[in-house]
Amino acid sequence: MEDSENPVSENDIDRGEVKENTESVEKSKSEIPTFDFTERSWTTDFVLTVEGTKLHVSKAVLSLASPVFDTMFQSNFKERSCDELELPGKKLNDVIEFLRCIYPNTFTHITSDSAAKVLPLIEEYQVLQLKPRCEAALLESISEDTAVEELFRLLQISSLYDLKVLRERCIDLASCRSQKEVDEATRQVQPPAEALNKILANMIVTMKERIIDLETTIEKISGENKKDIAKLKKTNAELAEEMELLTQYLSADVRNIKDLKLDGDCNWKEMQVVLLINSSDNCIKSEKEVDVWDVPLTISASNSQKGNREWIRIQIKNNGNKIICGFKGRIMIVNRQPRGLNEIFTFDDSMSFCPYVDMFLKPRYDAMDLKNGFMIDGKVGLIIQIFMSEPLRTRQIENVLN
Known part of the structure; x- marks a missing residue:
């Protein structure tokens, strides 16, 4: 007998079987019962x-x-x-x-x-x-794009229920973020202390690796650029000093900003600056320029006479137009001894027309006396934390006053 006009090939049969099997699996899944626990049955007791x-x-x-x-x-x-x-x-x-x-x-x-x-x-x-x-x-729910706050929430869960793989994954992802992201997330969600310490330690290791990479790059630069090399080496040395100071900062209790009483109705931005004062300089001058809310600020440390003693003086100046904003923060003189106590000074200008800070911190002799523990390698380290609310600009000020 001859085949029909439209014979069915083996491939068609295979495809038909696969389709039928797939549909069968999907149908069986949909038919799996979901038990109604609100109804009594012969299986319940x-x-x-x-x-x-x-x-x-x-x-x-x-x-x-x-x-x-x-x-x-x-x-x-x-x-x-x-x-x-x-x-x-x-x-x-x-x-x-x-x-x-x-x-x-x-x-x-x-x-x-x-x-x-x-x-x-x-x-x-x-x-x-x-x-x-x-x-x-x-x-499965986390990736490199997961917010740090969510990673911290999952770290809390992993700590409560001993989920070791989840804990390590969250720590690895959080360690790849910037210090600013980690700081902001810590204010929203407090992760377990052990996990946070590991994240901070990983961040320090990463910073050290970047310093090593920078040193390697410096060595590869042509000898014709010796001035640039010297400048890069100086920058690298300063970075290493700042990193050492920040290592102590990370272990200190200066992350807690509750004592600053930031108004929850305002948007706040934080800026952190490190200044190193060289004790060998007769005239102290350490200065950095930063922008907060696009407001140019100059932060400087100098020596100044007060009474019959010479003091370390901190000034923070607004170099731009007049603004109205909340302006708060703290200044810390870092104690380098293992059990030494840092000295912390706070400033608070709840409604400033032109942010300005002028503070006499400590007599220069006391800060640079080795037995007090603030100086190492001939330098005293200062960490300045600034919190500024979103400012009103010049035109907005005129509208407010009118």
């Missing part, structure tokens, strides 16, 4: 009451999944003889999600959101086999 709603469950399923429930149902606890248990303080949706995760006939995909909800219940009832699924879901 116990009730969990959450937020006034009765959830009908099986003691056998709970006992197989949770050693806590297993002990509860076999011991002399009252739950062994009663048919109902109230769970005060629990959220109904969280408990239902938890039950769906442990019931064998329900298909539940754990997401980062659901993981955060069920982890407290997993920990409380020791359903440890679900922890890897939750950790995997949380790991």
Whole structure:
């Protein structure tokens, strides 16, 4: 007998089988039941009451999944003889999600959101086999673009529930961010101290590596540019000194800005500056220029006479137009001794027409006396933190005054 006019090839049969199998799998997934715990059935023999709603469950399923429930149902606890248990303080949706995760006939995909909800219940009832699924879901939710605040929240979760892989991943991602991003995130979410210390240590290592790279680059520069080389080496040496000073700053309790009482209704920007004072100079002069909210500021340290003694003096000047803003901050003289105490000075100008600071910090002799611990390698280190609210410009000031 001859073949039909439109014969079916083996490839067509294969493709048809694949399509049929795929559709079958998808159909089977959609047909997997989602257990309605609010309905009683012949498989249920116990009730969990959450937020006034009765959830009908099986003691056998709970006992197989949770050693806590297993002990509860076999011991002399009252739950062994009663048919109902109230769970005060629990959220109904969280408990239902938890039950769906442990019931064998329900298909539940754990997401980062659901993981955060069920982890407290997993920990409380020791359903440890679900922890890897939750950790995997949380790991999938983060990347190099994840906000530092979110990484810090996940670090809190990883610390609470001992999720070691998640903890290390969050630390690695946060360590790649700038110090400014980490500082801003710390004000919003406080990560575990151990994790924060590791992040800061990683950032210092990265800074050291950059210094080494810079030194390597300097050595490769042509000898014709000796002046530029000398300038680069000086910049590199200053960077190394600043890094050493910042290392002590990171371990000091100057990150806490609660004492500055920043107005929550204002937008604030922070600027951090390091000044190094050379004790061998008869006339002290250390100065840096920075911009905050596009406002040019000059921050300088000098020696100045006050009474019959010579003092270290700090001045912060606005070099631009008149503005109105909140202007607060602190100045710290870093003590280089292992157990030495830093000296901290604060300034607060809640509504300034022209930000200006002029402070006499400490007699020069006291600051540079070796026994007091502020000087190392012939230099005294100062860290200046400035917080400025978003300013009103000249025209805005005229409108306010009128």
